[in-house]
Amino acid sequence: MGPSHAIRLLTAFGSPDRILSASTAALARHLPPKLTHALEQGPPASMLAHAHAWLAQPGNHLLTLADTDYPAQLLQIADPPPLLYAKGHTALLNRSILAVVGSRNATPQGLRNAEAFARDLSQRGWCIVSGLALGIDTAAHRGGLAGRGATIAVVGTGLDIVYPASNHALAHRIAAEGLMLSEFPLGTPGRPGNFPRRNRLISGLARGVLVVEAALQSGSLITAREAAEQGREVFAIPGSIHSPLAKGCHQLLKQGAKLVEQAVDILEELGESPTVTSPARCAAQANLPDTAQASLLAALGHDPLDIDTLTARAGLTPEQVYAMLLSLEMMGQVAKLPGGRYQRLV
Secondary structure (H helix, E strand, O other): OOHHHHHHHHHHHOOHHHHHOOOHHHHHOOOOHHHHHHHHHOOOHHHHHHHHHHHOOOOEEEEEOOOOOOOHHHHHOOOOOOEEEEEEOHHHHHOOEEEEEOOOOOOHHHHHHHHHHHHHHHHOOOEEEEOOOOOHHHHHHHHHHOOOOOEEEEOOOOOOOOOOHHHHHHHHHHHHHOEEEEOOOOOOOOOOOHHHHHHHHHHHHOOEEEEOOOOOOOHHHHHHHHHHHOOOEEEEOOOOOOOHHHHHHHHHHHOOOEEOOOHHHHHHHOOOOOOOOOHHHHHHHOOOOOHHHHHHHHHHOOOOEEHHHHHHHHOOOHHHHHHHHHHHHHOOOEEEEOOOEEEEOO
8 A cells, every 4th residue: 555545544534543443335435445455354464473573673663654753854745655664773864864866877986976975964964865776875875874974775675675685784784873764564575666666755855865977767867856846955966968977967957956066065055054074174183284285185186196105295194194185085176096096176
């Protein structure tokens, strides 16, 4: 039973107890015959036993529309799920949340952008929500876990299944440090139709949606459309006019999405102070004057460099260089490349 039928019944009868004790004739006034019959039959005993056993495990929750932990943002959308299965820290559901989504087949630069944006926003206290897919979603979750804001993964399966299987370790880490969330009953496999449906929850939980990379037929554009219909802000990172993975973002920009180049662009649009991690503050954390960051950028030049070469050029200790590179990467001025090399972006 989907959200619309469930909410229709709750509106008509007032509570689950009254729904389950209603007569066939009363139910039939609100449901098609197939759903009326299914509701009267009830779920298999084995399914109920599995759900009870799952709920008995530490950190597992079942949230209803009446629970205080049910996310307030979802109550604003047209079809909030009447039940949410949650694994982890449910308090994150009512924090300031930003969605970060994009292509499963992302470019290396797209992955770096997603992780850097998510990490910067998480370090400022924002919780990052995404869909646990490969590519941009995975990078966004990792960035969210790197900061104090943590991350929420909204999945298209039951929470006793990890999809894709290659994100098994990441899913377990999110459950321990953030939150796994699903509207689908336990045991639900990763059917194709589930993922567009869960996208409305990713956008619905958030105050805004950042699309990092997307082709013209990307599912991320579904999330962006849902966000616009829900009254959320939509942000997009521009790319090369020759890249297929930039065309979706460029289409969003033509349709009115906000162009962003760094995390503070998002914060300013949402009315948040961008001064939490200013360049001066980052430099202070590195125990260096902020002018030293400019010197480090000059030493880096515009070609990729490894840490040893950069340390020798800048005349600094490796610890100072690492601290400054982290600050510069957070501000979108430097990108970390495979093999431990760094490249200037400005």
